[in-house]
Amino acid sequence: xxxxxxxxxxxxxxxxxxxxxxxxxxxxxxxxxxxxxxxxxxxxxxxxxxxxxxxxxxxxxxxxxxxxxxxxxxxxxxxxxxxxxxxxxxxxxxxxxxxxxxxxxxxxxxxxxxxxxxxxxxxxxxxxxxxxxxxxxxxxxxxxxxxxxxxxxxxxxxxxxxxxxxxxxxxxxxxx
Amino acid sequence: xxxxxxxxxxxxxxxxxxxxxxxxxxxxxxxxxxxxxxxxxxxxxxxxxxxxxxxxxxxxxxxxxxxxxxxxxxxxxxxxxxxxxxxxxxxxxxxxxxxxxxxxxxxxxxxxxxxxxxxxxxxxxxxxxxxxxxxxxxxxxxxxxxxxxxxxxxxxxxxxxxxxxxxxxxxxxxxxxxxxxxxxxxxxxxxxxxxxxxxxxxxxxxxxxxxxxxxxxxxxxxxxxxxxxxxxxxxxxxxxxxxxxxxxxxxxxxxxxxxxxxxxxxxxxxxxxxxxxxxxxxxxxxxxxxxxxxxxx
Numbered sequence: 001x002x003x004x005x006x007x008x009x010x011x012x013x014x015x016x017x018x019x020x021x022x023x024x025x026x027x028x029x030x031x032x033x034x035x036x037x038x039x040x041x042x043x044x045x046x047x048x049x050x051x052x053x054x055x056x057x058x059x060x061x062x063x064x065x066x067x068x069x070x071x072x073x074x075x076x077x078x079x080x081x082x083x084x085x086x087x088x089x090x091x092x093x094x095x096x097x098x099x100x101x102x103x104x105x106x107x108x109x110x111x112x113x114x115x116x117x118x119x120x121x122x123x124x125x126x127x128x129x130x131x132x133x134x135x136x137x138x139x140x141x142x143x144x145x146x147x148x149x150x151x152x153x154x155x156x157x158x159x160x161x162x163x164x165x166x167x168x169x170x171x172x173x174x175x176x
Numbered sequence: 177x178x179x180x181x182x183x184x185x186x187x188x189x190x191x192x193x194x195x196x197x198x199x200x201x202x203x204x205x206x207x208x209x210x211x212x213x214x215x216x217x218x219x220x221x222x223x224x225x226x227x228x229x230x231x232x233x234x235x236x237x238x239x240x241x242x243x244x245x246x247x248x249x250x251x252x253x254x255x256x257x258x259x260x261x262x263x264x265x266x267x268x269x270x271x272x273x274x275x276x277x278x279x280x281x282x283x284x285x286x287x288x289x290x291x292x293x294x295x296x297x298x299x300x301x302x303x304x305x306x307x308x309x310x311x312x313x314x315x316x317x318x319x320x321x322x323x324x325x326x327x328x329x330x331x332x333x334x335x336x337x338x339x340x341x342x343x344x345x346x347x348x349x350x351x352x353x354x355x356x357x358x359x360x361x362x363x364x365x366x367x368x369x370x371x372x373x374x375x376x377x378x379x380x381x382x383x384x385x386x387x388x389x390x391x392x393x394x395x396x397x398x399x400x401x402x403x404x405x406x407x408x409x410x411x412x413x414x415x416x417x418x419x420x421x422x423x424x425x426x427x428x429x430x431x432x433x434x435x436x437x438x439x440x441x442x443x444x445x446x447x448x449x450x451x452x453x454x455x456x457x458x459x460x461x462x463x464x465x466x467x468x469x470x471x472x473x
Binding site: 032034035036037038039040041042043044045046047048049067068069071072075076077078079080081082083084085086087088090091094095097098101131133134137138140142143146147150 | 192193196197199200201202203204207208214217218221222225228229232233236237239240243244302303304305306307308309310311312313314315342349356376377378431433434435436
């Protein structure tokens with residue numbers, strides 16, 4: 001296990017405060033962005049999982065700058081504002097981090113389609129878990145279709161999110 | 177900053193994630209066991225973030241208005257024809273309403289009827305929605321500072337949208353009538369059959385507890401019944417959209433998936449919400465609250 005970890009390139013040191021805070025700031029923005037009212041019929045139930053997108057990107061490229069405590073706080077913050085059961089988003093973001101960290105070596109310095117495929121699998125799993133968790137909490141068989149649509153939208157919009165995060169990351173930290 | 181030994185730091189790094197996963201689960205279970213536990217935290221966070229959400233949601237609202245306006249320009253001719261026709265009809269209704277109001281006034285005078293409580297409105301903007309979660313709620317930019325209180329009805333021009341469930345100082349949460357936890361006492365206009373409108377997160381909530389003898393047809397109007405004392409009777413809620421093997425579904429009058437502004441209506445009935453009732457020393461049983469629980473869980 002230790003050998004595999006050391007086979008990854010060491011993360012370059014970032015001294016710039018703005019750059020150090022950027023992963024947390026973008027994930028908070030993603031959380032706020034996902035609850036803003038957009039005037040499109042039916043959007044609220046189909047909002048892409050922006051927070052998961054940011055968490056995935058930063059867990060692959062800068063896990064040191066988006067620690068689990070930040071994911072926990074952002075997830076709880078999002079649930080409080082969305083009026084959802086508190087802890088659900090935090091739990092999913094943390095589990096996503098755990099899964100991505102254990103496969104991280106396969107994604108660093110890989111071509112984008114590979115990273116996208118990884119995100120597709122993660123989104124499928126995360127939103128399935130999200131649905132199952134809500135079914136248990138509400139003790140009812142909830143409609144899975146809206147969550148399936150959310151998953152499709154989330155995966156479809158990932159290239160744009162990843163491009164924006166990657167660009168700002170290069171601009172602030174100088175590495176991809 | 178405290179310098180930690182490398183071993184301790186490695187241990188901390190290894191245990192943080194499992195610890196926080198466990199903490200999330202504990203928070204979920206605690207929140208489920210006692211929903212009021214996190215209510216004050218919700219209100220505090222809502223109040224703190226409301227100004228930022230208010231600002232951030234303005235450009236989106238502006239874009240929405242622009243799109244609506246562009247659509248309006250395209251459909252102007254058709255719309256004008258429709259409105260002219262509607263206006264003629266409404267003038268006839270106005271005439272009828274004026275006559276009825278005068279007659280009503282006279283009859284009330286004869287009966288010495290107690291006047292209805294004064295109605296006050298607060299108009300608020302939707303600043304956040306539920307963001308894909310399995311809940312149907314919105315956050316609005318008004319709270320107890322503006323005179324809002326738990327239980328008040330949230331409406332648009334078309335009808336009932338929901339009711340206030342959490343009220344902070346600057347922000348309040350509206351539980352929409354489509355939410356899984358929403359229960360509204362209603363009646364079917366015409367037949368006057370009482371029922372409960374139960375949300376199930378779908379676009380069309382269901383009518384529950386309908387009398388077996390109820391005769392319903394698609395298109396019947398559903399209005400609040402006023403039972404439970406939270407809403408006054410007669411607020412438009414929707415129309416019956418389908419009647420399939422016992423499941424009666426209602427199409428809400430309000431387009432709930434793109435709410436812009438909500439009118440919060442205070443009918444002076446908010447005091448009717450049940451408050452914690454002390455145990456009666458004489459009977460040893462809980463005294464009966466002033467009204468039934470409107471949530472009807």
